[in-house]
Amino acid sequence: MESKINVNSAVGNTSFSPRIAFDRNASFRLLFERSPEAMLLLDGTVFIDCNPAAVALLGCTSKEEVFSLHPYDISPERQPDGRNSIAKARELIATALQQGSAQFEWVHRRLDGSLIPVEVVLTAIPLGEKQILHVVLRDITERLQAEAILYQRECQLQNHRDHLDELVHARTAQLEAANARLHHEIAERKATEQALCRTRDELSLLLDIQRAITSRLDPETILQMVADAALRLTDADVSFIALQDEDVLEAVVYAGALDWNPCGYQLPRASSMAGQALDTGIPFMIHNVCSGACACSELVEQIGARSVIAVPLQSVVGGNGIIFVAKIQENALTPDDERVLSMLASGAAIALENAELYTQAQQTAVLEERQRLTRELHDAVTQTLFSANLIADVLPRLWERDPVIGRQRLGEVRQLTRSALAEMRLLLTELRPDTLPNVRLSDLLGQLAEATAGRACLAFTTTLEDNYDLPAEVRITFYHIAQEALRNITKHARAQKGSIFLQTAATSATLRIGDDGRGFDLQRVPADRLGIKIMRERAKAIGAAFEITSQPGAGTEVCVTWET
Numbered sequence: 001m002e003s004k005i006n007v008n009s010a011v012g013n014t015s016f017s018p019r020i021a022f023d024r025n026a027s028f029r030l031l032f033e034r035s036p037e038a039m040l041l042l043d044g045t046v047f048i049d050c051n052p053a054a055v056a057l058l059g060c061t062s063k064e065e066v067f068s069l070h071p072y073d074i075s076p077e078r079q080p081d082g083r084n085s086i087a088k089a090r091e092l093i094a095t096a097l098q099q100g101s102a103q104f105e106w107v108h109r110r111l112d113g114s115l116i117p118v119e120v121v122l123t124a125i126p127l128g129e130k131q132i133l134h135v136v137l138r139d140i141t142e143r144l145q146a147e148a149i150l151y152q153r154e155c156q157l158q159n160h161r162d163h164l165d166e167l168v169h170a171r172t173a174q175l176e177a178a179n180a181r182l183h184h185e186i187a188e189r190k191a192t193e194q195a196l197c198r199t200r201d202e203l204s205l206l207l208d209i210q211r212a213i214t215s216r217l218d219p220e221t222i223l224q225m226v227a228d229a230a231l232r233l234t235d236a237d238v239s240f241i242a243l244q245d246e247d248v249l250e251a252v253v254y255a256g257a258l259d260w261n262p263c264g265y266q267l268p269r270a271s272s273m274a275g276q277a278l279d280t281g282i283p284f285m286i287h288n289v290c291s292g293a294c295a296c297s298e299l300v301e302q303i304g305a306r307s308v309i310a311v312p313l314q315s316v317v318g319g320n321g322i323i324f325v326a327k328i329q330e331n332a333l334t335p336d337d338e339r340v341l342s343m344l345a346s347g348a349a350i351a352l353e354n355a356e357l358y359t360q361a362q363q364t365a366v367l368e369e370r371q372r373l374t375r376e377l378h379d380a381v382t383q384t385l386f387s388a389n390l391i392a393d394v395l396p397r398l399w400e401r402d403p404v405i406g407r408q409r410l411g412e413v414r415q416l417t418r419s420a421l422a423e424m425r426l427l428l429t430e431l432r433p434d435t436l437p438n439v440r441l442s443d444l445l446g447q448l449a450e451a452t453a454g455r456a457c458l459a460f461t462t463t464l465e466d467n468y469d470l471p472a473e474v475r476i477t478f479y480h481i482a483q484e485a486l487r488n489i490t491k492h493a494r495a496q497k498g499s500i501f502l503q504t505a506a507t508s509a510t511l512r513i514g515d516d517g518r519g520f521d522l523q524r525v526p527a528d529r530l531g532i533k534i535m536r537e538r539a540k541a542i543g544a545a546f547e548i549t550s551q552p553g554a555g556t557e558v559c560v561t562w563e564t
Contacts, residue, residue, distance in 0.1 A: 020275040038137035059110030096122035227255040234337040236325040243321035283311040307333040440468035461499040485513040493517025514557035
């Protein structure tokens with residue numbers, strides 16, 4: 001246990017710490033630092049990074065000032081719904097870690113004590129064996145003010161309507177004149193309500209689409225969903241996305257019903273209006289292609305479109321491109337369609353960046369796993385085989401001089417090779433994660449005991465009563481806890497004997513791992529010591545009880561008890 005603590009502490013001072021790992025990612029850093037939205041990285045309850053927009057939003061003067069704050073320091077005691085900020089924040093953070101993301105409204109407190117309403121988007125990002133949260137804060141003060149104004153106007157409108165009803169009853173003599181005015185006002189009111197309903201439905205649909213897009217981590221799937229969404233939001237006849245490839249824009253995904261598939265078609269960036277939109281970052285819309293045919297590309301003519309909108313898709317890590325929609329009818333697309341497509345492009349850019357970051361995180365995890373296996377091979381198998389080889393080299397001469405000693409050394413070679421074989425079996429099992437849940441726990445523990453006995457020259461006693469098939473997550477958790485405990489015995493206990501006890505029942509299981517080594521004072525070891533903390537957290541994850549018993553000079557015992 002202490003070995004794992006020291007190794008992880010050393011990693012924390014090198015390039016494997018989360019903050020430095022993200023600093024190496026130039027693409028993410030550029031997006032992170034230049035984003036106008038406030039972004040922070042949260043590891044548990046510690047801010048490990050933030051961008052300048054976050055520093056400004058929280059009323060701080062530097063990143064260091066943000067890092068000195070606890071997440072709960074920047075919230076009032078209670079949120080507008082009356083809930084305690086700390087309890088509610090813990091619940092939302094847990095939801096984001098479990099489901100991958102969470103989006104909600106929050107009230108933050110700036111450093112000067114002033115309050116600011118924000119929309120928060122939490123995105124869980126795997127990093128090695130743990131997850132951190134990517135936090136996006138958007139100031140929604142203006143939106144809330146607009147909603148308040150809208151609510152006030154709706155109240156005024158309702159009051160006006162009530163007043164009109166009173167006039168109808170009070171002024172029956174003026175009914176004819178009042179009716180004409182009333183019909184006109186009702187028509188206007190209905191038009192306004194219909195416009196509000198359309199806007200509300202449109203925004204709700206756009207939000208659902210963006211949530212679906214940002215939940216995907218495959219760039220090709222994201223692009224296809226964006227093309228489908230663009231077709232649906234604008235009711236266009238065709239939509240496609242063209243991505244920049246050097247000096248051209250190549251259509252990569254397509255949605256619609258045409259005899260001609262535009263995928264693979266290339267637009268010259270320098271001479272096309274799509275290229276100009278990408279260079280300037282400004283969408284363009286043509287109501288009648290025939291009146292401006294000289295400005296349109298051959299692609300528009302192939303589609304047979306008359307109304308066209310092209311919106312830039314600009315992503316720092318996901319590449320640049322164009323979202324293109326077209327309709328056969330003239331004047332069929334509106335500025336509202338252009339506005340909706342612009343919002344869709346912003347969400348698509350974030351989704352592409354998230355997908356790229358997820359891919360990079362996966363690659364980092366694979367690299368770390370390879371390095372761990374390399375260390376295991378070096379620390380266990382390689383050294384064991386090296387020792388066996390040394391004994392085997394001198395064994396013939398020892399046998400000639402003293403057969404008794406020769407037989408003893410031959411037994412040592414046999415024990416070392418059995419230990420190396422057990423280590424290799426365990427490593428091969430771990431290299432195939434799909435097989436690990438299917439191996440009986442008693443077999444895994446037996447191989448661990450045999451490998452540890454040969455490596456540390458220990459006499460191991462194993463009592464493995466594995467009569468019931470435990471859930472896969474319980475077996476894997478017990479295996480990893482045993483692995484950590486035996487590693488501690490090998491490196492730190494200085495023990496002569498060790499023991500593994502396993503007993504399973506239909507609804508419970510008990511695992512005990514003990515040694516007769518030097519032990520330690522539990523009162524002088526921090527409860528959050530990394531090795532102990534990892535075993536305790538593994539047990540907690542499956543609802544098991546975890547206990548360590550140890551005294552200086554009296555050995556150590558680790559006990560894990562699981563019940564349904």
